[in-house]
Amino acid sequence: MGSILEQAERAWAGDLDAPLAPRLELAEVAHGVAFVSSFANVAVIDAPRGLTLIDTGSWLVAHQQHGLVRAWSERPVVTALFTHGHLDHVSGLGPFDDEASRRRLARPHVIAHEGVVARFERYRRMAGLNERINRQQSGVPLRWPRSFRQPDQLFDNALTLDLGDGERLEIVHGKGETDDHAWAFLPSQRTLFTGDFFTWATPNAGNPQKVQRYPAEWAAALRRMVSCRAAVLCPGHGPPIVGESRVHRALTETAELLESLVEQTLSMMNRGATLDDVIHGVRPPAHLLARPYLRPVYDDPAFLVRNLWRLHGGWYDGNPAHLRPAPEAALARELAEVAHGVAFVSRFAHVAVLDAPRGLTLIDTGSWLVAHQ
Incomplete structure (x- = not known):
């Protein structure tokens, strides 16, 4: 087997510490379907009308991706699908556009969900924020x-x-990591293209510095994918999954993890719990987090809980003191005075560090006080 498929086997067995790591290589995973392992993966369908790209990857490696595709096929790229509007999936088309211009051909016809246009406009408006948080x-x-x-x-x-x-490609919209997300299925080769609905990690539905994400709708989209009975899964990140039973299990268990977090969170909210209660009360199924494709290597289940709270409960966390709080620096000065100074709190926390969670709490407080002096 090629190195990408060998990586896929090792990832499924749990032998890879970083299954999301790109290889910048290409492998044919089904007849006429190529998979490019990149920072964000690219898939290529060799169809009667020409090549179709599923995602275009990042501009940072666009020329390498172009070279890999061209080593596999010289046929024109006629269509590209953006599974969603994140930059690592939509910014790698430049070399193909330039190539079409040189050959005096029509450039690739790009298809996307209607929400992608609004996303790009928001990206322009919030360029400074996005630049800072991504750095x-x-x-x-x-x-x-x-x-x-x-x-x-x-x-x-x-x-x-x-x-x-x-030959046809079925494209379906579903909310998940974004509100403009799509996944696609190629029935003739039983090949599924998930975008970031599947990424070999705990679903990225709670990223602290990103806009709203949709865990319940994400799970529903995964359930719908299961019904396709795909034999090959090409994910947005990480290696492909080959074999119907494996694809079924990966999709189903990812949905189960999301559904568990949603059900627990909403149940506690309906019983009147505060955000603090919910964050510390929700228990992700340990057997699911242990799966090699669901490890919390990028997002954290507690962050998903926070995101669910934001979606259903707004920004108020249930603590009245947080409605109109004093400036943090002023509160820090008062706490430092009451606690006999920052140095005292920090020393006490250092001594108590092994007494978790008490030590961790004191370290958090000490660090906060130091930061606001």
Whole structure:
């Protein structure tokens, strides 16, 4: 087997510490279907009308991705599907556009959910914020783009794409990591393209610095994918999954994890729990978090709980003191005075550090006081 498929086997067995790590390689995972392992993966369908891309990857590795695809096929790229509007999925089309111009061909026809256009407009408006938080998250001094490759065709709920000679690609909208997300299924090869609905990690539905995400709708989309009975799953990140039973299990258990977090959170909220109660009271199923494709390596179940609270309960956390709080710096000064100074609190926390959770709480308080002096 090629290295990507070997990686897929090792990932399924739990032998990879970082299954999301890209390889910048290409493997054919079904007849006429290529999978490019990249920062955000790209899939290619060799169809009668030409090549169709499922996602386009990141501009950071766009030329490498283009070279991999061209080593596999020289046929024109006629269509590209953006599964959603995140930059790592939509910014790698440049070399294919340039190639089409040089060959005097029509550039790839881009299809996306109608929400992608609004996302791009928000990205332009909030460029400074997005640049800062993505630099913090990645450690890379990237410059956030101010212009984006716009879709040529939009859809709302679903779209059947004619690939020629009776070949079709079924495209379905569903909320999940974003509100503009789509997944696709190629019936002739029983191949599923999930975008970021599946990423070899706890679903990224609670990212602290990102806009609203939708765990319940995410689970529903996964359940709908299960009904396709796919034999190959091409995820947004990480290696492919090959085999109907494996695909079924991965999708089903990811849905089960989300459904458990949603049910527990909403149940506690309906009983009058505060956000603090809910964060510390919800218990993710341990056997699911132990799965190699559901480990909390990028997002944390507690963050999903916070996001669910925001979606259903707004920003008020149930503590009246947080409705009109004093400035944090002023509160820090008062606490420092009451606690005989920052140095005393910090020393006490250092001594008590092994007495968890008391030590952790004191360290949090001490660090907070130091930060606001």
